[in-house]
Amino acid sequence: MQKKVYIESYGCQMNVSDSEVVASILAKDGYTAVKSAEEADLVLLNTCSIREKAEYTVMQRINEMNSLKARNKGLKVGVLGCMAERMREDLLEKKKVVDLVVGPDAYRTLPDLLEKVGTGQKAVNVLLSREETYGEIVPVRLDTNGVTAFVTIMRGCDNMCAFCVVPFTRGRERSRDPQSIVDECRDLVAKGYKEVTLLGQNVDSYKWRPTPSASDAGADSTRSVDPSGRPANDTTGATDFADLLELVALACPTLRIRYSTSHPKDMTDKVLVVMAKYANICKYIHLPVQSGSSAVLKRMNRGYDRAWYLDRMASIRRHMPDCSISTDIIAGFCGETEEEHQETLSLMNEVGYDMAFMFKYSERPKTLAARKYPDDVPEEVKGRRLAEIIEAQKLSSAKRMASYVGQDHEVLIEGVSKRSAENMFGRNSQNSIVIVARDLGGLELRPGMFVHARITSSTAGSLQGEVTGIVDEAFASA
């Protein structure tokens, strides 16, 4: 009998991507992915620990599983991802409904663990690895629009930002073999996908060094990437992120390429040069600043100061005047004074971000900040500062979006607009949402089409455009 799994992803894009790896591993074990927990024999919650609120949401969802289990006696429930490592004891001892706990580096063991669960026992594997990249696993795309997809290029993080739990929950940084990344992108093109986002916690520290066995793979004329992953002119033997971007841009010239996340301390001009060179690499960079105050950045252990960050901004604008920039900001980090908060607002004003993800600081167990600094900014002050940051960003987004009015943008259509079935939505290279009419003189726009659109109006969150033509050959100007 067909076994059915429902996977629910919380948190970042990396978790969405991991769920697709899990679906692939389980497909080999006879599972089909279904679209609701009610239809499933196995429910897997792929969890996030980044803030306390994220964990609370998952805990509520785990409680809901009790009533599902009461209705479906055979149902098994598993917890995957960041909370697995952090809370395995709590989950297995206090949440009786949980049968299975599996950390982000242990997904290959899922079939064995499920066999154990099948005999009525609880199963757990939260071991972190220094090598696991799931490199050769072809993900099963879940909830896909058939147009855009994520490709994980590295796992873990070695940075130890003082506020962040990721290095504890996802382990040491490791990069994936570039050949397997290029192969996955090519496979996506063959399946009709038009855009890929390369994912890592700090893509700028991507580094692949060939192992002797990888080099021994020998000359294979069907491979456009040297088996070692090295561009032909490289003498150091390593592939860095700029090299990888170029490899993907050349191997998949019709595919739009995005990536996330850059780290200000590691972002090189070499990456910017490659971005500027290839029309199929989107002119959009997510560069989390976290704070505009050098003193706060030092306490956060981010490895750069305000002047360094602003220099990176200037370099982006020099290389790509049309590049859009988004960021992450934390309000009320340990010891943050009113002046330091004002420095964040002034930096936002100076940069003029297109978009930002903004959070109140949430203390996370084991982190450097939890051990070293009191979480001393009162909750209402954090709330007020966050509201001011959000307000500043609204103004900045509205200004940036208004600056696009009158321009011609290439838009990749992703789907039908949520507000009106008469409209479609897509994104320009800068990652802003563009709404256009579905009907183009009798021709109906479909997801996956590239169109030229003249931007006619804007809000802080989206652009309205008029389609002036279909793009015959995407990125012909590359």
Ligand code: SAM
């Ligand atoms: N690796 C990325 C980087 O360094 O920019 C970001 C990773 S994290 C999943 C996404 C964002 O969550 C961070 O940029 C930060 O703004 C926020 N974040 C992380 N830990 C946090 C905490 N303890 N409290 C509030 N926000 C946090």
Ligand code: SF4
């Ligand atoms: Fe966390 Fe810093 Fe690593 Fe990003 S770079 S995942 S914020 S430790």
